[in-house]
Amino acid sequence: EVQLAESGGGLVQPGGSLRVSCAASGLTFSDYWMTWVRQAPGKGLEWVASINQDGNERKYVDSVKGRFTISRDYAKNSLYLQMNSLRVEDTAIYYCATVRGTFFSDYWGQGSLVTVSS
């Protein structure tokens, strides 16, 4: 059974940093593109970043470029999102998910809440 488990969320002040992690099991991690999708309180889904199987191709939504970095560790079967210079508008539940074929996500984690507030 495929499982994705996010961790590392919490409360951080504006301008601060935080890293959320996603531990994957039940799949061959190196076979998948992986992605982060976020959902602000009471709002819709927003794609944040994706990384390819080799880790050498990364894509970001414009609003996080230069502030967020997506990465992966094959030894730990883990996906990461390093978030710097956080803003209030980055407050959201951050979901990790697999990416298949034409960029659809068939497996999702339960999400990790990141709150940016003073």
Add this chain to the structure above:
Amino acid sequence: QSVLTQPPSVSGAPGQRVTISCTGTTSNIGTIYNVHWYQQLPGTAPKLLIYDNTNRPSGVPDRFSGSRSGTSASLAITGLQAEDEADYYCQCFDTSLSGSVFGGGTRLTVL
């Protein structure tokens, strides 16, 4: 303002049929990239409902179906059930943004 446009809400009585539209542009739905749909029940993570315009993952009832034409796509739900009450999102890859885009979401209410 989402790149893909969905109606904020739709409703229907049990047993009825409803459709949810998703309107895009020539940079996303109007390209070779396919449209996907997700169902999000309250307080839970999104679940893949339809992929590649018309395909259902294993376990998704055939009451759910998808279609696509030009720069638009639709999700149809027949034989509405109370358990279908959820938020529904469409998604596609956008060639101008070089990333994935979602619709704003549609809240389905079963009357």
